[in-house]
Amino acid sequence: MQSQQRLLVVLAxxxxxxxxxxxxxAKMSEQGVHITLLCATKGEMGRRMGNPILATRESLPGLRVKELNSACEELGINDLRFLHVRDKTIEFESIDLLAERIVKVIREVRPGALVTFHEKYGGHPDHCAIGRAAELAFLKSGDPGFYPDPVFPAIKVHSLYFVLWHAFHEKWLKENGLSSITRVNIAGTLQKKIRALRSHRSQTLAVPELWGNQIPSLPFLKKSEYFIKGNSPNDIEDNDLFQTIERMR
Known part of the structure; x- marks a missing residue:
């Protein structure tokens, strides 16, 4: 089971x-990495219903799950799971209980790396809250005394990364510098990213630039994606999953 590299992505x-x-x-999937996406909500409170309207408030959760499944196919996500937390309420959930649920997934999936939101630079209360819970799960995953499981033993995830949203890139660099940033070249998988975004029709039909024939000039569609190293750069070894993938480009 563990001969294949594994990545767990925990988002809102x-x-x-x-x-x-x-x-x-998509790049990691192309290199044979097994990707698990753990999505906290079904996006049922999303303010966009499509343009023109594709859904009602009642039907939106089912539509967004269907869209997410299509995006997962485009990106090569092997395993999609939900925490079934209500959209826009993650910050009111117990961080310890959320961390326990994430730890359970960690111990089953046994990933080499975990990607989530930074609690300060998430840009949305749901993002920051799930990031806090996922970081706690990362810290506790190797502790057999935390949420003991008779089936899946404790495992310490090797590395933690936070997605660095383009809106916070300059702010992060100004406050923290470049040394804690990992850049991933996605030029080869940019089209897959665009197709995945188009899968989320209810949310992206309102972005007409995304639907033209040319590669759109949008701030979230550059040829690189950036991540904040969650554990000390001194703890990031040569066998780190992100560094391995980048050497393969």
């Missing part, structure tokens, strides 16, 4: 994966 809403790290996910 359907479409987060495509907007923020779709090119990286």
């Amino acid at each position: 809403h359907p479409d987060d994966e495509s907007f923020l790290c779709g090119g990286t996910i």
Whole structure:
């Protein structure tokens, strides 16, 4: 089981994966990495219903799950799971209980790396909240005394990364510098990212630039994606999953 490299991505809403790290996910999948996406909500409170309207408030959750499944196919995500938290309420959930549920997935999947939101640079309360819970799960995953499981033993995830949304890139660099940033070249998988974004029709039909014949000039569609190293750069070894994938480009 562990001969294949594995990545766990823990995000808040359907479409987060495509907007923020779709090119990286697709690149890793092409290199044979098994990708698990753990999505906290079904995006049922999303303010967009399509343009023209594709859904009602009642039908939106089912539509967004269907769209996410299509995006996962485009990006090569092997395993999609949900925490079934209500959209726009993650910040009110117990961080310890959320971390326990994420730890359970970690111990079953046994990933080499975990990607999530930074609690300060998430840009949305749901993003920041799930990032806090996922980081706690990362820290506790190797502790057999935390949420003991009779089936899956404790495992320490090797590395933690936070997605760096383009809107916070300059702010992060100004406050923290470049040394903690990992850049992933996604030029080869940019088209897959675009197709995944188009899968989220209810949310992206309102972005006409995304639907033309040319590669759109949008800030979230550059040829690189950026990640903040969650554990100390001194702890990032040569066998780190991200570094291995980048050497394969």
